[in-house]
Amino acid sequence: MNEYVFASAEQQAEFARLKLLEDAFDAQTQQIIQSLGVAAGWKCLELGPGAGSILAWLSDLVGSSGQVVGVDKNTAFIESISAPQISKIAGDILDVELEDNSFDLIHARYVLVHIVESVKVIDKLIKLLKPGGLLVLEEPAFTAAQVIDNSLPNAQAHQRVNAAISQMFIDLNLEPAIGLKLPLLLQQNNLHIENVLDNRHLSCGNSKVAKVAGSSAATLQTKYVQTQKASVQDVEAYINNSFDSNFWAIYYSTISVVGKKIL
Template sequence: MSEYIFDSHKEDKELKRLKLIEAAFDADSIQFLEKTGVKNGWHCLEIGPGAGSILTWLGDRVGERGLVVGIDKNTKYVDDLNGAPLQIIEGNFSDAHFETSFDLLHCRYVLIHNAEDQDMIPKIKPVLKPGAYIVLEEPDFTSAQLLNDPLDISQGRVNTAICRMFTDMGLNPGYGLTLPQKLEAAGFEITDVVSKIHFASGNSPVAKVMAESTEALHDKYITTGEAGDVDLKEYIANAKDEKYWSVYYSTISVIAKLPS
């Protein structure tokens, strides 16, 4: 099983980071999920629910006649949610066997972390019903940009370190950009693609996520040799400073459908 980069992050800090992700991105994800028409009675699968906000939203939407399975390598933040219509499973999605097939599968910021990503999308297909929807939301860290500010020197080094960390692990820092082709190759029909550049000021929701993730991944970024401690401190200070603007990365969200 491939290493997940936040595995060694302290529990309370990781929960804080996951809640920041939810605060920054849930509104967009929910708006996107609404487009599938998810409704009462549907069976849904959430891969990597993290702290569980989308899992809970899906549970409210499908109601008691429905089912929402959440599978995560680490379920400690969602175990308390277990109970109809939510079912929590601890484990790697790649090894999982489910007792039902699903009308909708969602995952956000999960596939990029999996070296077996070439196999993940074909593995997803057999767990879906004919005509089912898949909603994938993954980042592209290669789209981070500099804005010609003197402070950008450190920012640029950290952006390079983020990409290098992924490539050194055999992962693709631009993974989100590969989603449409991978889904089409696996037999899905793309129905919607939204690419969002996270151009934001310091202390904005996305900047808070990046500051927290940079603290968590400090040693991993240093190991790449692309950024030093001073760069990381400056990146975090910028991300907390409302006067500083940055293009942090992009998120590519895709809705695709299996033929009926």
Template structure:
């Protein structure tokens, strides 16, 4: 799967690092709260699927200690170099066999919505778990909240929302499921998991939301122009509006977290 055919936000682009940092600031507290509640601790064997950046596998490695194991996989592992206590492997969850079995935890954040072979990927994650092991999936649901600016109060917000609609159209054109997050509890039950639960987290403003938007727009600028979503001048105007503080309240999609045990 080449970057032109698959994931829209290529990890090899320079803006990916900024995006990973912003995503970590936005969502790590919620992710760690869920994993902590499940009791992740010394000796656990964990698989972080589609790790992208370092924050989650590093947290897991600290929690499980030298007696545990953390495997971090991605189709592009270039941002995972130098992680201590983590086994980093290049891996496509939609087509490759799981990198381990008998695991206590499998976690994936913002992964499955971008994987065309979602059913195979989900089955692979479940197969990697020991009896009683936990699967924790986190995915956005842009269909639940499609706006970058929920308070569309002026032309700056209108432009921002038009660009966001174009971005999501590009995602949908690459088989991303924009209503995937809400399906996670049902999918876990369909896999035979028990003690299934779910909640949602929805940042609506803050520096990390702004940094994420700027990095994302810069990363897909050419695709927005080529796709007729906006002109280069309109993209410059949007970025200038952000820099000048004219669109301070930039939101993310709701992040749905679902969990269940084998």
């Protein structure tokens, strides 16, 4: 079974969702990576590049003397992104053959939350890093989702959908709060933890984060309802909240962790 919850989404709708995600989170990702001193000549791996914005951005950072490899099960959305230093590989990272101890930087955002064997993926990514190489992982903690004011219209419906989102991942043997485990997982794999950032997305409707959440809910409505934690009407209310600038909620947290290979 494919654990990627958006696997059955219509291609155009999924591309639009990925672009919303980039609009909401690229600035933070770029700030984190830039602080690490990525420079011309670096060799980077972007795991799960999605619509490709960070892949293209990294290629500009490393320049013609560097290399950026993008690995994704579905590379359809990055076909138009090209530069001599960019390589694109379609496949599962656990099956793709890449040289160990060869990458200066590896980055993945909202990828491990969709992978049952996430611990094995982390282990492989660490093997691919050069000594002194940097692993940057950014993953959600959906369990952080919280309604701010229960008296707001649709607040209870919104909270039921929060519960359904976490339950959907649990039902797929996935970890809805995998972001919280990243620092410990990297430390247990002998990486030095350089930085941990917990960004709790307290947002109003019609904000960038709310638009991502609303778009996801529209695509995954059936899966949310199948958890029996929320109804169709609840999901519709949640989507309406995502467009209501007077509705505030914590949609979830994104935990960004930077680990350095010291072996």
